[in-house]
Amino acid sequence: MQASVDAVLRYIDDEITSGRLVAGDQVMPERELASHLGVSRTAVREAIRVFQAQGIMTSGVGRGPASGTRISPSPADALATLVRLHVELGGFDLSSIMETRIALETSSANLAADRATDEQLTEVAALARKMARPDLDLDGFNELDTEFHIAIAHVSGNDLVADLTHAVRASVAAPIYRASRELEDWEAFRRRLASEHQALVDALRSRDAKRAAEIAEHHIRTAYSELFTSAETTSKTLATPRHEQR
Amino acid sequence: MQASVDAVLRYIDDEITSGRLVAGDQVMPERELASHLGVSRTAVREAIRVFQAQGIMTSGVGRGPASGTRISPSPADALATLVRLHVELGGFDLSSIMETRIALETSSANLAADRATDEQLTEVAALARKMARPDLDLDGFNELDTEFHIAIAHVSGNDLVADLTHAVRASVAAPIYRASRELEDWEAFRRRLASEHQALVDALRSRDAKRAAEIAEHHIRTAYSELFTSAETTSKTLATPRHEQR
Numbered sequence: 001m002q003a004s005v006d007a008v009l010r011y012i013d014d015e016i017t018s019g020r021l022v023a024g025d026q027v028m029p030e031r032e033l034a035s036h037l038g039v040s041r042t043a044v045r046e047a048i049r050v051f052q053a054q055g056i057m058t059s060g061v062g063r064g065p066a067s068g069t070r071i072s073p074s075p076a077d078a079l080a081t082l083v084r085l086h087v088e089l090g091g092f093d094l095s096s097i098m099e100t101r102i103a104l105e106t107s108s109a110n111l112a113a114d115r116a117t118d119e120q121l122t123e124v125a126a127l128a129r130k131m132a133r134p135d136l137d138l139d140g141f142n143e144l145d146t147e148f149h150i151a152i153a154h155v156s157g158n159d160l161v162a163d164l165t166h167a168v169r170a171s172v173a174a175p176i177y178r179a180s181r182e183l184e185d186w187e188a189f190r191r192r193l194a195s196e197h198q199a200l201v202d203a204l205r206s207r208d209a210k211r212a213a214e215i216a217e218h219h220i221r222t223a224y225s226e227l228f229t230s231a232e233t234t235s236k237t238l239a240t241p242r243h244e245q246r
Numbered sequence: 247m248q249a250s251v252d253a254v255l256r257y258i259d260d261e262i263t264s265g266r267l268v269a270g271d272q273v274m275p276e277r278e279l280a281s282h283l284g285v286s287r288t289a290v291r292e293a294i295r296v297f298q299a300q301g302i303m304t305s306g307v308g309r310g311p312a313s314g315t316r317i318s319p320s321p322a323d324a325l326a327t328l329v330r331l332h333v334e335l336g337g338f339d340l341s342s343i344m345e346t347r348i349a350l351e352t353s354s355a356n357l358a359a360d361r362a363t364d365e366q367l368t369e370v371a372a373l374a375r376k377m378a379r380p381d382l383d384l385d386g387f388n389e390l391d392t393e394f395h396i397a398i399a400h401v402s403g404n405d406l407v408a409d410l411t412h413a414v415r416a417s418v419a420a421p422i423y424r425a426s427r428e429l430e431d432w433e434a435f436r437r438r439l440a441s442e443h444q445a446l447v448d449a450l451r452s453r454d455a456k457r458a459a460e461i462a463e464h465h466i467r468t469a470y471s472e473l474f475t476s477a478e479t480t481s482k483t484l485a486t487p488r489h490e491q492r
Contacts, residue, residue, distance in 0.1 A: 009299065013327075016334050017420065023335045049292060050299040053255065056331055071335065079332045081259075085302055086325045087406065088262050089269045089317065096404045099353060103407060107349030158342045160333065161349060164410065174263065 004039035008047035011037055016056075016071070027057065027069040054082070083167035097172055098224045102217050104165045105149065108156040109200065109216040113209035116155035121205055124151050128197040138180055141190055146173070148197055152204075152216075179227040189226060193219070250285035254293035257283055262302075262317070273303065273315040300328070329413035343418055344470045348463050350411045351395065354402040355446065355462040359455035362401035367451055370397050374443040384426055387436055392419070394443055398450075398462075425473040435472060439465070 011033075015021040027033070027048070034041045048069055051057040058072045087097065116124070127148045131141060146169055153162035183189050196219040203212040257279075261267040273279070273294070280287045294315055297303040304318045333343065362370070373394045377387060392415055399408035429435050442465040449458040 005295070013331065016331055019334075023337065046292065046295060049251070050296050053296040054300060054328055054331075056335065079328060082300060082325060082328050085259065085262055085300075086409070088265075089302065090405065090409070091269065092406045096406045099357065099404050100406045100410065103349050103353035107345060111345065158345050159336065160338045160342045160346045160414075163332070163336070164346065168406075 004037075004043035005046045005050075007037055007039055008033065008044050009050060012047065012051060012056075021071050023071055025071045027071065029068070055079070079163055080167040080170045083164070084171040087168070087171035094172075094175070094224065094228050097168060098220060100168055101165070101172075102220050104161050104168065105153070105216045105220060106213040108153040108158065108161055108165065109204070109212040110209045111156035111158060112152050113204050113207050113212045115157045116204065120155040121201070124148065124155060124204065125201045127151060128194070128201045131197060132191075132194045136190075138177075138186065142173070142177060142180070145193065152200070176227060183227070189223075193223060250283075250289035251292045251296075253283055253285055254279065254290050255296060258293065258297060258302075267317050269317055271317045273317065275314070301325070325409055326413040326416045329410070330417040333414070333417035340418075340421070340470065340474050343414065344466060346414055347411070347418075348466050350407050350414065351399070351462045351466060352459040354399040354404065354407055354411065355450070355458040356455045357402035357404060358398050359450050359453050359458045361403045362450065366401040367447070370394065370401060370450065371447045373397060374440070374447045377443060378437075378440045382436075384423075384432065388419070388423060388426070391439065398446070422473060429473070435469075439469060 012021070012027070021027070028036070030041050030044050030048070034044045037044075048057060048059075052059065055072055057069055059069050112121075127144060130136075131144045131148065136144070149169060150162060150166050153165040156162070180186060180189070196215060200212060200215045200219065203215055258267070258273070267273070274282065276287050276290050276294070280290045283290075294303060294305075298305065301318055303315055305315050358367075373390060376382075377390045377394065382390070395415060396408060396412050399411040402408070426432060426435070442461060446458060446461045446465065449461055
């Protein structure tokens with residue numbers, strides 16, 4: 001049985017890799033696919049379930065043009081989920097994640113300074129301004145913070161970097177939230193982040209790619225060192241440290 | 247039925263996220279998990295199949311200590327598969343992929359210059375030397391090329407960047423292979439790549455992080471512009487261009 005499921009998985013993978021199936025396409029009906037590959041309909045159904053769980057396929061109902069099983073138009077969320085699980089299982093330490101964010105986000109800042117339109121930068125600037133509002137609480141701030149960093153990745157014009165940024169950020173969202181709540185002076189921390197965001201926006205608006213990348217790197221590095229100060233915390237993995245688990 | 251499968255998926259995800267299930271752990275037996283969550287054993291089985299397909303779980307046979315369903319010790323290959331499908335479905339153009347590789351690989355080169363041990367750099371140097379052997383064919387060269395780039399990511403000490411590098415490279419392996427075969431003078435191309443690899447090794451050995459990062463960027467950029475020269479090719483997505491597909 002697993003062998004026939006694998007055959008269906010491989011077949012669909014090949015169809016996508018070769019470009020015969022592209023985003024939004026309807027997948028061959030279950031019955032046809034089963035007879036084409038000489039496997040049971042149950043095997044086809046299981047393979048489809050696997051692709052659905054990976055966000056590679058979506059299923060509509062009814063008989064309209066959106067019905068049936070289709071290749072997902074945007075598997076970014078599924079990628080984020082898998083990268084998050086991968087990061088959690090991989091036992092990567094926080095400094096590896098910090099460096100990965102620096103690699104991705106300095107690249108975005110760099111490209112955004114060259115490529116973002118003035119309109120796009122106005123929108124990014126609006127997010128930075130909202131983050132400076134004094135009535136914002138931790139949840140509201142964290143949400144805007146994520147939105148701000150992903151917005152810069154998007155206006156860099158590189159959606160692959162943006163999707164990876166989104167995925168890596170998703171994998172540290174929980175520890176950042178926990179660490180933020182434990183800060184002695186969150187308000188001071190928040191004011192510093194907000195002013196760094198403003199400096200980044202200014203660098204982007206003056207089209208200074210080098211300065212934008214430097215601010216992005218400094219911003220991520222200092223935030224991590226403030227949030228995860230003690231030696232014990234910086235060397236620990238994202239989830240509860242293993243020796244404390246049982 | 248899908249609702250109960252989702253319940254199992256969410257439960258396992260939570261267990262991993264909270265750190266209660268870590269790499270290598272045995273998963274609760276099917277029957278127990280089903281009764282714990284109040285779902286059918288079929289739902290449990292389907293959810294496990296999904297995690298297996300994602301490389302999050304592995305299944306052993308028999309009754310020994312390696313038997314049963316376990317949390318995978320290393321889901322890197324599964325990540326590579328999903329990133330590859332994501333890149334193919336996402337319709338990212340080659341220049342986005344090139345920039346993503348530059349972001350990841352300049353970071354690796356930078357860190358490797360500071361952190362790799364002399365022994366590690368000797369191994370990387372050996373790979374570069376092998377690539378200069380005149381009897382190497384395209385397949386052999388491409389294999390060593392991938393090995394070389396991933397080795398630098400690993401000796402940078404950041405396995406998350408290494409895994410992402412592996413995944414992004416996997417998603418361009420096929421178009422690079424096709425484009426290499428179509429080059430008029432592959433031998434000249436290959437000699438240039440090999441000498442750039444040697445220059446990168448030299449920079450790493452002299453612990454010159456800035457120079458190593460510059461060589462890595464230049465190396466990727468010139469290889470892509472040589473492989474994907476015409477305007478039509480550089481703007482096209484990885485898979486067969488959509489307008490040629492049907």
